Amino acid sequence: MSKQETLYQAINQLRASIPELRGAIVASSDGLAIAHSLSNGEDPNRVAAMAATALGLGKRISESLNAGSLTETSVSGTNAQIYLYAAGQKGVLAIVAPAGANIGLIHMEARETAKAVASIL
Amino acid sequence: MNPLYDPIASFGTGPKPLKLVVAGPVGAGKTSFVRSLSETEVVGTDELATEDIGKTFTTVAMDFGTLVLDGQPIFLFGTPGQDRFDFMWEVLCEGALGLVLLVAGDKPSEFSQARRILEFITSRISVPFIVGVTRQDLPKVWSSEDVAEYFGLPTAQVVSLNATRSTSSIFTLIHLLELVGAYQLSESFVSSDAGLAEPQNGFGQQ
Ligand SMILES: Nc1nc2c(ncn2[C@@H]2O[C@H](COP(=O)(O)OP(=O)(O)OP(=O)(O)O)[C@@H](O)[C@H]2O)c(=O)[nH]1
Ligand SMILES: [Mg+2]
Numbered sequence: 001m002s003k004q005e006t007l008y009q010a011i012n013q014l015r016a017s018i019p020e021l022r023g024a025i026v027a028s029s030d031g032l033a034i035a036h037s038l039s040n041g042e043d044p045n046r047v048a049a050m051a052a053t054a055l056g057l058g059k060r061i062s063e064s065l066n067a068g069s070l071t072e073t074s075v076s077g078t079n080a081q082i083y084l085y086a087a088g089q090k091g092v093l094a095i096v097a098p099a100g101a102n103i104g105l106i107h108m109e110a111r112e113t114a115k116a117v118a119s120i121l
Numbered sequence: 122m123n124p125l126y127d128p129i130a131s132f133g134t135g136p137k138p139l140k141l142v143v144a145g146p147v148g149a150g151k152t153s154f155v156r157s158l159s160e161t162e163v164v165g166t167d168e169l170a171t172e173d174i175g176k177t178f179t180t181v182a183m184d185f186g187t188l189v190l191d192g193q194p195i196f197l198f199g200t201p202g203q204d205r206f207d208f209m210w211e212v213l214c215e216g217a218l219g220l221v222l223l224v225a226g227d228k229p230s231e232f233s234q235a236r237r238i239l240e241f242i243t244s245r246i247s248v249p250f251i252v253g254v255t256r257q258d259l260p261k262v263w264s265s266e267d268v269a270e271y272f273g274l275p276t277a278q279v280v281s282l283n284a285t286r287s288t289s290s291i292f293t294l295i296h297l298l299e300l301v302g303a304y305q306l307s308e309s310f311v312s313s314d315a316g317l318a319e320p321q322n323g324f325g326q327q
Contacts, residue, residue, distance in 0.1 A: 029168040030179050031205055049181075049205035056166035056181040064164070090169060 006120050007035035014095070014113045018106055022080060022096040026117050027051050029090055034121075038096075051094040055084050072111075085110055088118030131194070138187070138194040141297065142214050142248075144238050145223035146231040147174050147202035150255040150284030152184050154223060155199040157287040158294060159186025181206065183213055190294065207241060214242050219301045220250035221293060223284065226262030232271055239272075250278075251297045257281040257289075 001009070011024040015037055023038035031052030036044040058073035075082040078099065083106065085093040093114045097106055143151045156163050166182035184199030198213045200206070214220070220242060224235040235252075243250070254268045263271075269279040280296050283289040 028171040029181070030170050030172070031181055031203070032171055045205055046208075049203075050208065052168065053166075053182045053201075053206065053209060056168055057183075060164055060166055060182075090171075 003120055004035055007117060008037075010113050010116045010120070011035055011037050011093075014109055017109050018097075018101075020098055020101050021106075022098060023047075024093070024095045024113075025051065026087065027092050027094070028121075029055065029092060034091070047094065051084050051092045055086060055092045058084070059086075072107075072114075083107070083110060085114035086118075087114045088121055090121045091117055093117050136193050138196045139219070139298075139301075140196045140198065140217050141219045141221065141294075142217040142242075143184075143197060143199045143221045143223060144210060144214075144242060145200075145202060145221075145253075146225070146228075146234045146238065147179060148176060148228070149202065149223035149225050149231070149235070151199040151202065151223055152180055153284040154221070154253075154255075154282075154290050154293075155184040155186045155197050157285055157290045158188050158197060160188045161186060179203070182209060190291075190298070193298075195294070202238075204237075210238065210242055211245060214246050214248065217246065217248050219297045220248045221253050221297055222250055223253045223255050224268065226254040226256045226264075226268070226281070227259055229263060229271075232268070236272065249297070249301050251293070251300060252279045253284070253293045254279065254281045255284045258283045258286075 007026050011026060014024055015021050022040060025036040025038060025044055025047055026034045027048035028034060029052055031049035033044040033048035038044060038047065054073055054075065059070045062068065062070040070086050072083060072085045074084065080099055081097050083095050087093050093110065095110055143154050145151055152165065152167060164185040166180055167178035168181045170177060170179040180199060180201045186197045188195050200210050200213050222235060222239050224232055252268060252272055252274060254263060254265050256262055265279040265281040266276055269276045280293050282293045
């Protein structure tokens with residue numbers, strides 16, 4: 001299986017285990033979309049760039065405040081929450097969950113997926 | 122040497138910091154420019170580049186540095202270069218009082234991208250700008266005059282520099298500040314910094 005196929009398998013698995021997710025995307029840490037599954041027709045290239053920007057800033061904030069290396073960062077709106085997980089040095093996994101979703105469960109699954117993504121990249 | 126600017130200590134007193142933005146294509150020297158000028162530790166967001174851009178790292182969010190020039194605190198924001206980060210150009214340019222558009226003088230194939238970036242920004246905010254032609258220390262670079270012609274700008278609005286050298290970068294900054302009207306190059310400033318008196322590559326061409 002190619003790298004990309006393996007990545008698609010990982011995000012499809014994540015979406016299957018948490019059906020309420022509105023989307024998941026894997027991007028390189030410099031903002032290129034690698035594998036994506038977005039339900040609402042968002043532009044994956046744009047989402048990938050924004051995920052890399054948010055994670056990049058998060059990393060600097062985390063370092064500056066002596067929080068260690070960044071594992072995840074999030075953006076919450078009234079309708080949905082976006083979680084961005086570092087996937088090693090090279091990638092980022094972003095997921096979109098509706099407001100009120102079970103975050104504990106999401107974190108558990110998505111952190112595993114991020115680990116898998118890191119090892120694939 | 123200028124005293125380090127402490128925004129907390131100077132809150133509400135003294136001159137307000139001037140927000141300047143550095144934009145331009147990938148590899149133009151935006152991060153180098155901010156790093157060569159900042160007197161405080163630069164907040165950088167360079168990540169491993171996956172595309173072949175002729176270097177290992179690329180900026181994904183911003184560069185942030187500060188300096189004080191003749192008592193005027195300056196906040197410098199460097200932008201990412203790729204189109205996919207154009208939302209950051211908008212975010213970072215909000216409230217900017219001046220813009221430095223950098224282009225690599227040895228990469229004329231990227232001038233059109235530089236022009237698109239300039240149009241993107243100036244169509245959204247009206248901000249005084251200068252064009253800086255970097256890599257003047259390398260052979261076969263376009264002169265500032267040629268680049269001015271390319272952009273259809275007065276030659277006074279285009280300068281040559283080596284973005285990795287602070288003495289060179291500071292002249293570019295002063296040029297922008299003069300355009301913005303926020304700064305007059307004072308005698309004391311020139312003579313107080315011996316480095317500035319030394320002729321730099323690129324400046325002889327003006
Ligand atoms: N010789 C020389 N090298 C330069 C000059 N300006 C930048 N460089 C080099 O060019 C490379 C790219 O510079 P950066 O400052 O990372 O470019 P950037 O515009 O921030 O690029 P992105 O963040 O990827 O958009 C670095 O290796 C710098 O050392 C210059 O004026 N002269
Ligand atoms: Mg940069």
